[in-house]
Amino acid sequence: xxxxxxxxxxxxxxxxxxxxxxxxxxxxxxxxxxxxxxxxxxxxxxxxxxxxxxxxxxxxxxxxxxxxxxxxxxxxxxxxxxxxxxxxxxxxxxxxxxxxxxxxxxxxx
Amino acid sequence: xxxxxxxxxxxxxxxxxxxxxxxxxxxxxxxxxxxxxxxxxxxxxxxxxxxxxxxxxxxxxxxxxxxxxxxxxxxxxxxxxxxxxxxxxxxxxxxxxxxxxxxxxxxxxxxxxxxx
Numbered sequence: 225x226x227x228x229x230x231x232x233x234x235x236x237x238x239x240x241x242x243x244x245x246x247x248x249x250x251x252x253x254x255x256x257x258x259x260x261x262x263x264x265x266x267x268x269x270x271x272x273x274x275x276x277x278x279x280x281x282x283x284x285x286x287x288x289x290x291x292x293x294x295x296x297x298x299x300x301x302x303x304x305x306x307x308x309x310x311x312x313x314x315x316x317x318x319x320x321x322x323x324x325x326x327x328x329x330x331x332x333x
Numbered sequence: 334x335x336x337x338x339x340x341x342x343x344x345x346x347x348x349x350x351x352x353x354x355x356x357x358x359x360x361x362x363x364x365x366x367x368x369x370x371x372x373x374x375x376x377x378x379x380x381x382x383x384x385x386x387x388x389x390x391x392x393x394x395x396x397x398x399x400x401x402x403x404x405x406x407x408x409x410x411x412x413x414x415x416x417x418x419x420x421x422x423x424x425x426x427x428x429x430x431x432x433x434x435x436x437x438x439x440x441x442x443x444x445x446x447x448x449x
Binding site: 266267268269270309311318320321322323324325326 | 368374375376378389430436437438439440441442
């Protein structure tokens with residue numbers, strides 16, 4: 225599994241964008257980049273994934289570097305409900321999830 | 334069916350006792366995963382099933398741990414002779430997995446185990 229590096233924590237004000245970086249320099253060519261988040265006292269939940277192109281969904285956007293060695297999850301307008309630990313997980317299709325330490329996002333009202 | 338369910342949500346036991354947890358995945362999901370999460374850490378993979386077959390086990394899964402998915406639906410995770418180090422949140426996830434493409438895993442709320 226590719227090793228990932230994420231900041232331990234980030235703070236944001238409510239209604240402002242949050243950019244969460246992830247380095248995954250050892251990613252293999254067939255690994256998708258997945259992002260999951262874990263709200264307090266809940267199991268993780270899927271956020272978004274991508275392979276090479278930038279991706280958007282109702283929760284977030286994912287910007288993937290051209291060399292695929294890094295990616296950035298973008299929460300366009302953070303709300304208090306977005307306070308969670310966000311995990312970046314490169315993995316091949318069908319493989320288990322290997323969680324690192326993630327980034328704890330604090331959203332201030 | 335609204336999602337993955339786990340039972341019990343909390344379990345307190347004394348060291349040396351056996352405990353069993355149950356996971357009910359989303360209907361028709363062919364894969365079921367078990368993870369363990371200790372305080373302040375990300376979840377760690379324990380094992381997974383494709384239908385009723387257990388296809389992979391982590392080195393974390395000592396011989397005191399056993400998991401089953403007898404009919405390819407619900408799964409049980411048993412810990413024998415519990416130790417204080419087994420105290421953790423045990424998470425179950427399921428997915429409908431194809432060989433290629435994205436396979437989102439849906440997680441349950443977890444079972445929090447406390448070993449006294």
